Amino acid sequence: MATKPMTKAALVAALAEKTDMDKKSAGAALDAVVAIITEEVSGGGAVTLPGVGKIYCRERPERMVRNPATGEQMKKDADKVVKMTIAKALKDSVNG
Known part of the structure; x- marks a missing residue:
């Protein structure tokens, strides 16, 4: 059975404990990292977090999709998705 995901408050508390910072500073640091990642990826760039992975934006072309309720085919415009x-290293630590 899966456990609940770590909340932001729990992440800030763990970050504060690992770095010997107070929770307010750790929260500000986490918010700054999230803002930097968001800014870079939304601008078309990519961010590599060593030991975690790479976050990037990918463009999807225009395509035909099916409405599952009615079965109707319709055209979906091109869009961007975050991947x-x-x-x-993270995969290996989880698997063994």
């Missing part, structure tokens, strides 16, 4: 490739 993440997981680092081998």
Whole structure:
């Protein structure tokens, strides 16, 4: 059975404990990292988090999709999606 994901408050507390910072500073540091990643990826760039993975934006072309409720085919415009490739080190730590 899966456990609940770590909340932001729990992540800030763990970060504060690991770095000997107070929770307010750790929260500000986490918010700054998230803002930097968001800015870079939304601008078309990519961010590599060593040991975690690479976050990047990918463009999807225009395509035909099917409405599952009615079965009707319709055209979906081109859009962008955020993707993440997981680092081998993280995969290996999870699997063994």
